[in-house]
Amino acid sequence: MKVSYFETARYRAPRSLPVEWPVPPDAYDREAGTESYRGMIERMQFVEELGFDWISVAEHHYSPNRLTPNPVVSAAHLAAYARKITIAVLGPIVSQSNPVKVAEELAMLDNMLPGRLVVGMLRGITGEYLTYGLNPAEARERTTEAMELVLKAWTEPQPFGWQGRHFQFRTVAVWPRPRQQPHPPTYALGTSRESCEFAARHHLGLGVSYAPFDIIAKATRYYRERCAEHGWQPTPEQIIYRANILIGETDAEAEELRAAQRRARQAFPLSEGVRDALLQLDIRNVAGEARTPNVGGVLPTNFVGAPDTIIEQIKRCREQSGAGVLDLMFQIPGSNDLSFLMRSLELFGKKVLPHIREV
Amino acid sequence: MTQAGEAFREGYVETDGFRIRYMEAGKGPAVVHLHGAGGLRLTRGHDLLSRQFRIIAFEMPGFGTSPENNRTRDLPELAATMAKAVAALGLDQFNLMGTSFGGKTALWLAAQHPEQVRSLVLEAPAAIRPAGSEPPAGSPEEMARRLYAHPERVPPMPPPDPAVREKQARLVARLRGPDRDPELEARLQRLAVPTLVLFGTVDRVIPPNMGHFYKELMPNCNLVFVYDAGHAISTDRPEAFAEVVADFIERREAFVISRTETVIHP
Numbered sequence: 132m133k134v135s136y137f138e139t140a141r142y143r144a145p146r147s148l149p150v151e152w153p154v155p156p157d158a159y160d161r162e163a164g165t166e167s168y169r170g171m172i173e174r175m176q177f178v179e180e181l182g183f184d185w186i187s188v189a190e191h192h193y194s195p196n197r198l199t200p201n202p203v204v205s206a207a208h209l210a211a212y213a214r215k216i217t218i219a220v221l222g223p224i225v226s227q228s229n230p231v232k233v234a235e236e237l238a239m240l241d242n243m244l245p246g247r248l249v250v251g252m253l254r255g256i257t258g259e260y261l262t263y264g265l266n267p268a269e270a271r272e273r274t275t276e277a278m279e280l281v282l283k284a285w286t287e288p289q290p291f292g293w294q295g296r297h298f299q300f301r302t303v304a305v306w307p308r309p310r311q312q313p314h315p316p317t318y319a320l321g322t323s324r325e326s327c328e329f330a331a332r333h334h335l336g337l338g339v340s341y342a343p344f345d346i347i348a349k350a351t352r353y354y355r356e357r358c359a360e361h362g363w364q365p366t367p368e369q370i371i372y373r374a375n376i377l378i379g380e381t382d383a384e385a386e387e388l389r390a391a392q393r394r395a396r397q398a399f400p401l402s403e404g405v406r407d408a409l410l411q412l413d414i415r416n417v418a419g420e421a422r423t424p425n426v427g428g429v430l431p432t433n434f435v436g437a438p439d440t441i442i443e444q445i446k447r448c449r450e451q452s453g454a455g456v457l458d459l460m461f462q463i464p465g466s467n468d469l470s471f472l473m474r475s476l477e478l479f480g481k482k483v484l485p486h487i488r489e490v
Numbered sequence: 491m492t493q494a495g496e497a498f499r500e501g502y503v504e505t506d507g508f509r510i511r512y513m514e515a516g517k518g519p520a521v522v523h524l525h526g527a528g529g530l531r532l533t534r535g536h537d538l539l540s541r542q543f544r545i546i547a548f549e550m551p552g553f554g555t556s557p558e559n560n561r562t563r564d565l566p567e568l569a570a571t572m573a574k575a576v577a578a579l580g581l582d583q584f585n586l587m588g589t590s591f592g593g594k595t596a597l598w599l600a601a602q603h604p605e606q607v608r609s610l611v612l613e614a615p616a617a618i619r620p621a622g623s624e625p626p627a628g629s630p631e632e633m634a635r636r637l638y639a640h641p642e643r644v645p646p647m648p649p650p651d652p653a654v655r656e657k658q659a660r661l662v663a664r665l666r667g668p669d670r671d672p673e674l675e676a677r678l679q680r681l682a683v684p685t686l687v688l689f690g691t692v693d694r695v696i697p698p699n700m701g702h703f704y705k706e707l708m709p710n711c712n713l714v715f716v717y718d719a720g721h722a723i724s725t726d727r728p729e730a731f732a733e734v735v736a737d738f739i740e741r742r743e744a745f746v747i748s749r750t751e752t753v754i755h756p
Contacts, residue, residue, distance in 0.1 A: 276717055279717065280717070283715065287699075287702065288702050289702040289705040289706060289713060290705070291701070291702075291705075291713045291714065291715055292712060292713065292714035292715070292734070292746075293714070293717065294688075294717065294731075294733070295717040295730075296717060296718065296730070301712075301746040301748070
């Protein structure tokens, strides 16, 4: 089992912040912001020492909850200080980006981090559609086309044009080319039928997130079936599971923390009118079965307990889902106390990590 | 929706001892089209291009309703016949478009008469093929699966006349030439006609990764992938096909310069 630490550039607001997304920029504190980005490096160096395999970054907008609107900038910042850890860009929201620019930026990173970049591409959570004015009805198709164009831009030996449905370019000729050939290890992120089929068709990995093990298992089973149809099988490392984790010295402590977490607020709360309208428009599925989109909701925490309990949960997760990479979002219940985060990382690194290598 | 090609009128031209049928529509600069191994089939792509150009789609001798062609020995000879057919229509300058097998024929024609060809458009050309590739054959359903990205969206073709199909298959087998033809490729290296090569990203007849070979060989070649189109690009995505083809015929190499306007209030 490989383990990835999900780094979100934790922002510690000196005063209480408005709740609703988008959060007004005038609430931003510059000193706290600078500290957020400095903290990324500190935590990366810490998990690198503890033996974590990857550090991952994501793309989210207009909120202090994730101060990472550009995951490639985050990754480049980390890359300058990384010694041995792999950086996982999970991932650019390709539905709302220029796919050629995404291909270029990731190819740059791939050359800066020889052999130590992995990439995920995704549609983005429902609320992100508002960031750059993306029509929810087009989001899925744009994602598929954008992913296809990124792969083409990385692999095509000659300049080419792209006459897409959503993207049109007359000239694409990406420099630098990716250092890893044909391209860095790449994952389609999501549990949907479309993500699974795209990943299977292009021999990519699959990244799934937050849902309970049995739901995840449904998606990974579907993915493996589609891969078999295309004549191949993914390795465990080609399935990433991103999940929340709450680790304590004892189970009782962790349970207490979980109670505190229940009072925590949602990550990206939207006003009711916008949320309800988005829920109507955003159509999502797990392996083809309809599911309700998560709009501004609280995500479940599926690993909770003392180290021994977590080891058992990880074994069960592996058995059920087949995921060979855990991408962990360490929870700080009830506060934004970064020393708690460092203790959690240390506890995991020393008491869990050595025991799950062979899982 | 009206049937594809409804506005086209039939004509004939006598050349080289053949009576060659063609379908024509539209006004403007002439675009001569040479069809693929399945014969002449007008598409929505033809309709869209005929709004801006005079489209002349030939039925090459030995295809469709014409008698079996046992006379033409190879593709250079077929190309020479088609060049005469174009000349018989009084065209000394024209744009040339070829589909698949017709793409290879068009390349020979352009190599023989570079001064007459203003621009060359190759739709999924079959001039460079992976070793051992075969032209699509089989039942209409099997053909549709090979030709189209989404066969379920294409109205079923009328069942082909087996005699016509076999006559065409014999001719194509005889004329199609090697998968890589050193003689043609040597000519291509000197062919400076502005060329647009199109491949659908889900072409199941000629893999789209054959596209870069044209770009590497030809001095003035542009390669464009049409996303989510199969081998029959102009049927799968007629608007996307016609937009890029029309832009290229109009502006040739300069089609890489964007004319898209983004202002709301000019």
